[in-house]
Amino acid sequence: MAPAAIVSPSLLASDFARMADEAKKVIDGGADWLHLDIMDGHFVPNLTFGAPVVKCLAKHTDAFLDCHLMVTNPGDYVEPLKDAGAHMFTFHIEVDEDAAVLCDRARAAGMKAGVALKPGTPAEAVHAICDAGKVDMVLVMTVEPGFGGQKFQPEMMPKVKALRERYPQIDIQVDGGLGPATIEAAATAGANVIVAGSSVFGSDDVPKAIAVLKDAVTAAAK
């Protein structure tokens, strides 16, 4: 059976000063997860928030907290994020840390382990840890990480397709520029976890914006 369709709105596009309300709005609108972009101003040229903010948000929601770490030193975040209430720990394969150890540590802490690829990184970079059964989710970035509101890169779809064919049971997440105009390409390629910031938080009809994404993934899986 194909992995379930999941929509994970990116709070990067929300009003950070009202994060709990923004989270409630998308969960009430049908979102499955909340995507939290942790940026350190070093791995990417932007700075957002870390475990203390995740911990504050966790007090206001029971939703699955899908943390995407755009940081140089993800190993330093395992315990703080676990303590904060995070559920998914996704780090970048490009960092200079042992990916297998990070996955094991995330899982031992009770979180799921995800591994992310920048647009310039080939799918083969995650084969070894996926083949070893250490990964719950692969995140294929469809923009350069760091900022919301960028243009979707359709040239990432062969990477998504190759990963889906090789790993039918693993969640495959796409992130960057997803919305009504791009979801079909991603869903057809085999992505089942859809991160969307601008297209959800910028919509006048949040439930509809989420449903469009989810329905496309469900339809593609049939």
Ligand SMILES: O=C(CO)[C@H](O)[C@H](O)COP(=O)(O)O
């Ligand atoms: O990881 C990210 C940027 O690094 C964001 O999650 C992503 O860009 C989503 O924003 P949008 O849907 O507006 O493109």
